[in-house]
Amino acid sequence: xxxxxKLLSFNNVQATGLANVDLDGLKGxxxxxxxxxxxxxxxxxxxxxxxxxxxxxxxxxxTTGARIDxxxxxxxxxxxxxxxxxxxxxxxxxxxxxxxxxxxxxxxxISSLKLEVQITGATAPTLQGWAEVSPPQLDQVNVQxxxxxxxxxxxxxxxGAAGQFALTxxxxxxxxxxxxxxxxxxxxxxxxxLLIKKNGVIYEDSTKxxxxxxxxxxRKVPQAGVYMMDFIIDDNQSQVFNxxxxxxxxxxxxxxxxxxxxxxxxxxxxxxAF
Numbered sequence: 001x002x003x004x005x006k007l008l009s010f011n012n013v014q015a016t017g018l019a020n021v022d023l024d025g026l027k028g029x030x031x032x033x034x035x036x037x038x039x040x041x042x043x044x045x046x047x048x049x050x051x052x053x054x055x056x057x058x059x060x061x062x063t064t065g066a067r068i069d070x071x072x073x074x075x076x077x078x079x080x081x082x083x084x085x086x087x088x089x090x091x092x093x094x095x096x097x098x099x100x101x102x103x104x105x106x107x108x109x110i111s112s113l114k115l116e117v118q119i120t121g122a123t124a125p126t127l128q129g130w131a132e133v134s135p136p137q138l139d140q141v142n143v144q145x146x147x148x149x150x151x152x153x154x155x156x157x158x159x160g161a162a163g164q165f166a167l168t169x170x171x172x173x174x175x176x177x178x179x180x181x182x183x184x185x186x187x188x189x190x191x192x193x194l195l196i197k198k199n200g201v202i203y204e205d206s207t208k209x210x211x212x213x214x215x216x217x218x219r220k221v222p223q224a225g226v227y228m229m230d231f232i233i234d235d236n237q238s239q240v241f242n243x244x245x246x247x248x249x250x251x252x253x254x255x256x257x258x259x260x261x262x263x264x265x266x267x268x269x270x271x272x273a274f
Contacts, residue, residue, distance in 0.1 A: 002032060002134030010127045016120050018050075019127055023113040029133035031104040034086040034115070037130075042123035045069050045084055050118030053086070055104070055271045056111050060151045061086070063264060067154075070223050071185055071264070074215075074230075088150040090182075090237060097141050098237045100134070102150030102182075102268055107136040109147065109271050148268040150182070159190070161258045167251045170265040171243075171274060178243030180268040184229040186253060187262040191227045193254035199247050204229065227253070240268060 005026065010019045023031075038045065048065025063071075065084055072087065073079050093099040106113065119125055137146035153170035167186065171179040186194075194211070196204035211229075212222035218233045231241040243249055 002030075002132055005131045005133060007034075007129035007131060010117070010129070013125055013127045014119065015122050015125065017118075019117045019119055021115050021129060023115055023131075026113065026131055026133060027106045027110065028136070029106055029131075030100070030135065030137055031106065031131055031133055032087075032089040032100070033091075033132040035130045035132070036084045036086070036117075037128045038082050038084065039126035039128070040122060040124045043119075043125035043127075044081065044122075047120055047122045047125075048084070048117055049120040050116070051086070052116045054112075054114045054116065055149075056109075058271065058274075060149055060271060062154050063152050067185070067187060067262065067264060068152075070187075070226055071183075071228075071266075074185075074221055074223050074226070074228055076219065076221055090232070090235065093235050093237055097145070098235070100137060100142065101145045101237050102148060103134070103137070104149050105137045105146045145268075147270040148180070149271060151267050151269050151273075152264055153267065153274070154262060154264045156260060156262050158260050159188075159253075159255050159258050162190075162256055164193075164195075164252050164254045167253050167263060169251055169263050171267060171269075172249060172251055172265070174243075174246055174249050176274075178246055178249065179265070179273075181241040181243065181265060182230075182232050182237070182268060183266040184251075185264045185266070186227040186229070187225060187264070188227055188253070188255070188259060189225050190255045190257045190259050191253045191261070192256055194227060194229060195250070195252045195254075196229070197248070197250040198243070203241070 045065035053061035
């Protein structure tokens with residue numbers, strides 16, 4: 001953990017509205033984590049119906065309070081009704097370099113940074129934030145990865161019936177240029193199996209029960225209603241899934257019934273990508 005800074009006050013914090021805070025004061029640092037504190041009469045994480053981080057005007061992090069809380073609890077981050085962590089690092093990685101890969105080095109091409117939070121249905125809410133920061137990643141060990149940001153991109157998909165279907169994972173297709181994936185979180189009540197092929201060769205062939213069991217072995221915390229494909233389950237970032245060099249990619253989910261799902265990709269990409 002590096003230094004801890006209190007963020008500027010959020011603007012437009014109201015029962016329903018888009019609150020925002022300028023993070024340009026953090027330029028010159030590497031942002032490892034942002035922690036939000038929720039207060040007021042009635043204000044829960046489920047009322048954070050949109051969270052977007054914009055770098056140079058581009059969305060690089062797109063989620064909701066409920067979904068990011070679920071993903072953090074999967075990692076083993078202790079749940080707390082009043083606090084929500086937006087984590088760009090991997091605090092349990094097995095090397096110091098691994099912990100910092102994905103943290104936002106604001107000296108590597110960042111000219112502006114803003115956090116926007118959509119609040120829906122709260123009562124007299126209050127919102128405060130803190131950032132955990134460290135110096136720019138100028139050491140030789142970090143030079144090749146300092147431009148990579150732990151980005152999150154989301155998409156929805158309607159599954160019409162039971163069966164196996166191709167999944168519309170953000171930035172997974174070869175036509176999109178592929179990406180470097182840490183995790184793929186599929187928010188689904190009915191998905192019970194996953195198949196991934198790279199260049200026609202099976203990379204992943206699992207069921208929900210087996211996937212959850214093995215995640216427990218690695219001290220992760222499987223979450224209800226989420227099929228988590230964790231490429232770095234052993235906390236080694238060298239195990240990321242590289243889709244950039246693929247000629248063909250397939251990802252298919254098997255469902256017991258139709259539903260609408262949300263898919264969130266946790267990827268490592270520079271600010272200029274996408």
